[in-house]
Amino acid sequence: MGARLKVQEVPSRWRRRDRVWIDPVDFAVDIRRDGAGQFFELRVPTHLRKALEVSVMQAEPKQRHLLLLIRKAGDKPQLDRFLCGHDEREWFVAAVPGGASSVRQAMDALRPKDVHEALSRNHVSSRKRYGRKNRAFRRQGEWFFVPDPSFMVNDNLVLRNEPLRRGAGKPHIVEQLYRSGGETVHVCGRHPNGVTPNEYRSILQRNPDAVRWGWQLMRRDPGVYACGAVRHSDHATVTLPFWHRVIMNTETQSRTMANVAFLD
16 A cells, blocks of 8 residues: 555563552554654564464455454454554554454544444435545544534533644644533543543542652543634644534554543
């Protein structure tokens, strides 16, 4: 599909978090950059170098997409799928949940249930449902914007030029954003996906110094609506003329992304 791939072996190591030893770092698929531009990188810890089998399940050269399968041997063999491709201006990699065996099945698997329902409700043809814009949604990266023209908000609660992000990635800046519901969590660099108030108190009881970790109070998995321009340096600006529901793709449902959450 016209991209470069580098395999980087890294030393196996153990990390310590909250005074508890956790498992060694697993393999990772990432996008990196050097003097020749962007490339895909497969990082393999030394202890896994003979345990991984990597293969391309299916490729779509014209779309510049392929589905990568990584099998990790062991007592309980693990299969991980990654959709690798080019989206507007940049290469991307997305962990794919389920058992997709083709690029289109992977794209279907990354769509949330609400997006599939919107496609059916609006009778979007198979030819148009894989684009970034149709009657059912507009998409910018991992975010889907599903039209909800009848949605009403309290103007006093609308946030202006608000960042929208998943984990620690570069934020998408939304001209007008409204959120409701969700779970209150405490977030810091050591707990980027947030901990509940009870978990937060437990951490402080075990380690009083944790109070200096730079915590922020945020909402996890709130209902979010967007209107106006949505900007991101890697994507063309999306303009939403009325309120749209914001829905994240299903990448977080895959095994390799299970520790990523939607924070706002």
